[in-house]
Structure formats: structure tokens, C-alpha cells
Amino acid sequence: MEVFDLIIIGGGPTGLFGAFYAGLRGLKTKVIDVLTDLGGQLTALYPEKYVYDVAGHPKILAKDLAKNLATQSQLFKPAFALGEKVEFMEQIQEGGESIWKITTDKNTSHYSKTVLLALGAGACMPKRLDLAYPEVWEDDSLFYAVKSKEKFRNKNVLIVGGGDSAVDWANEFSILANKVTLIHRRDQFRAVQSSVEEMKHNKVDVKTFYELKELIGEGQLKKAVIFDNRTGNEETLDVDAMVISIGFVINLDFLRAWGLSMDKNCITVNEKMETNLPGVYAAGDIAAHTAKLKLIATGAAEAATAVNFAVVHINPTAKVYPGHSSNLNLTI
Ligand SMILES: Cc1cc2nc3c(=O)[nH]c(=O)nc-3n(C[C@H](O)[C@H](O)[C@H](O)COP(=O)(O)OP(=O)(O)OC[C@H]3O[C@@H](n4cnc5c(N)ncnc54)[C@H](O)[C@@H]3O)c2cc1C
Structure with a gap:
């Protein structure tokens, strides 16, 4: 021993x-x-x-x-x-x-x-989505952690969450992605206020009270159906890469x-x-x-x-x- x-x-x-x-x-x-x-x-x-x-x-x-x-x-x-x-x-x-x-x-x-x-x-262990999706999407078009920013260059990026990570990534990707949308189920953010303010001035489409309903794609994620949790209104977004940042x-x-x-x-x-x-x-x-x-x-x-x-x-x-x-x- x-x-x-x-x-x-x-x-x-x-x-x-x-x-x-x-x-x-x-x-x-x-x-x-x-x-x-x-x-x-x-x-x-x-x-x-x-x-x-x-x-x-x-x-x-x-x-x-x-x-x-x-x-x-x-x-x-x-x-x-x-x-x-x-x-x-x-x-x-x-x-x-x-x-x-x-x-x-x-x-x-x-x-x-x-x-x-x-x-x-x-x-x-990041908290995982409770929606079904093919496992092969993970680290390819659906991410729980960002290991390479390059994977998001010129992509239509959807970020889910309202904490520091979600807001920081929205700000970072606003410079290199084609389009960045951030959805958050409430209108209060856990992220630091200065980053939230920065995000509002950056090229980020911030949708509060929105949640994920469905993910669509085959080999890769292609679209996400989101809904307004107050009215039930649905929207379908073109998405090439999604970051899930909903806690641990x-x-x-x-x-x-x-x-x-x-x-x-x-x-x-x-x-x-x-x-x-x-x-x-x-x-x-x-x-x-x-x-x-x-x-x-x-x-x-x-x-x-x-x-x-x-x-x-x-x-x-x-x-x-x-x-x-x-x-x-x-x-x-
Ligand atoms: C997005 C983000 C940005 C941040 N930015 C900053 C910053 O700018 N400045 C700053 O000071 N801090 C920052 N932090 C906080 C900082 O990362 C943490 O304070 C720091 O990582 C804590 O270090 P640690 O070694 O105590 O724990 P961790 O980094 O969490 O490491 C713990 C390790 O223990 C291992 N482990 C856990 N359980 C077990 C087990 N049962 N058996 C074996 N291994 C186990 C884990 O796998 C892990 O590798 C940030 C955090 C986040 C999430």
C-alpha cells in the first residue's frame, strides 16, 4: 500500500x-x-x-x-x-x-x-436541457461549454440563459457571429449589470420571457422553436450553433x-x-x-x-x- x-x-x-x-x-x-x-x-x-x-x-x-x-x-x-x-x-x-x-x-x-x-x-456538471436531441449534436452544434470561439464564427447563434456565462458569450459572439439571439425565461438577469447593459448595446437580439420548445435538425441543429412563456406565441429561429448556459x-x-x-x-x-x-x-x-x-x-x-x-x-x-x-x- x-x-x-x-x-x-x-x-x-x-x-x-x-x-x-x-x-x-x-x-x-x-x-x-x-x-x-x-x-x-x-x-x-x-x-x-x-x-x-x-x-x-x-x-x-x-x-x-x-x-x-x-x-x-x-x-x-x-x-x-x-x-x-x-x-x-x-x-x-x-x-x-x-x-x-x-x-x-x-x-x-x-x-x-x-x-x-x-x-x-x-x-x-452543467445543467442539461430536458428536450430530446441527437447526441451527435453535442460539441458540434449544441454546446454546454465553449471550448473554441471559432466554432461560432459567422454562425447564427442561439444562447439560452441569463447568468454571467450566457451574457458574456452573447457579448463575445456579437463581434464574430452572423447573428446572436439570447433567450431567457425571465426579464431579470443573474449576470452583472454592466455586462447586461453592454449586451443591450451590442448586436444581440435579447428575448426575455422566451423558452425553448423544440430543436429541429438531422446531422446538426438547424432550427429552434421558442415560445413566449406569457402568451404562448411561438417563433422558429435558424440556428447553426446553440450554447446552453442554464446553471450547474x-x-x-x-x-x-x-x-x-x-x-x-x-x-x-x-x-x-x-x-x-x-x-x-x-x-x-x-x-x-x-x-x-x-x-x-x-x-x-x-x-x-x-x-x-x-x-x-x-x-x-x-x-x-x-x-x-x-x-x-x-x-x-
Ligand atoms: C464563466 C466563469 C468565469 C469566471 N471568471 C473568473 C475570473 O475572471 N476570475 C476569478 O478569479 N474567478 C473566475 N471564475 C471562478 C473560478 O473559475 C473559480 O473560483 C475557480 O475555478 C475555483 O477553483 P477550484 O479549484 O476551487 O474549483 P474548480 O475549478 O471547480 O475545480 C474543482 C475540480 O474538482 C474536480 N472534482 C469535483 N468533484 C470531484 C470528485 N468527487 N472526484 C474527483 N474530482 C472531483 C472537478 O472535476 C474539478 O476539476 C469564473 C467562473 C466561471 C464559471
């Missing part, structure tokens, strides 16, 4: 920075993620969007930031178990020591002295079964990023505390805090404060 010092569940920005930091502190580390690509939400949900609020990067594409984080995470050669969904975690006794046994859907078990939960919003399915109830204290859908932590379970830490979007901000920057800081306290949990004589990395003379 191979026992790690730290297993990080989640290879998003928080988990990746945590993996780098754990290496810096000399911990034998493994990262587990259900996805096969590293980067969490940056890779799965908005790879082609620019991020402006990460220290040291005035402007960087999310996919490039994810790539840099993945490179940095591998500096101290942690192990990776990708494409494995963690399903259960329990404390077991091994050689007179308590360790954590982590079981995944691949029927494999991983063992560690400490665990960092960097699960984000769970397994990043969040079901983190399984974390309660692991014995974790939760605050709604997040794991309660203290200022050391400790959960209520010994040697188990949480950081990033999944962690709940009174000063919580769900940002890449704060997730990285929380990961560093968690790792430094995990070091002391493993070795009570170690220092929490790591010193400055600039003193390390690393040969990178």
Missing part, C-alpha cells in the same frame, strides 16, 4: 496550486480528478475567456492560465490519478497510524496521511456521508482551512468561511494555507511558515 503525505481531490486552480505548494514543502503528493484534463472550471467551462484578476497576469486566457498552473503543479512531480471520481473517504488504521482511504468509481483506493478537498462546485447541477450531499460539516453546498473550514475531520482540509470554491470570496486568487491562498498546516499535522515539529521561495535556489 502506497501512502501519500497529501492527496488533493480536485485538479482545478486551487488543487493545482496546492500540489505545487505541497511539493515546495516536501510532501509526497497525489492529485485526483474526475476529469481527464487539468484546470477545473477554467478548462471545462470558460477556456476561451480572459481572466484579469490573477496576480501577475494583467490579462490571460483561462486555458493558458490552466496550462501554466498544470505546469507549475508538476514541478515537484506529484502523482496524478485523472478520470477518477472520488466516491468515499474513510479513516483507517495502518501501522498504528490513522490514515485516509479514498475510494473512486474506478474501484481503486488511494491512501494518505492528509487530504485537501479542492472540489470546486463538484464535478462541474450541484449535488454534494455525498460529502455529508463522509462526515464533513457543511454550510449549504460548501465545506465548513476554520482559518487554517481545517475541516471538522482530522487531517482533512478544504480550499477554493468548496470551502466555506465568513470571509469567503470564490476567486482563483483566494483559492490559491487558501490552498497554500491548507498545505502549510497539513505539513504541521504530519510533523508537529515542522514550522507552519514556509519562508520565502525566492531563497530556495530551485533549478527549474
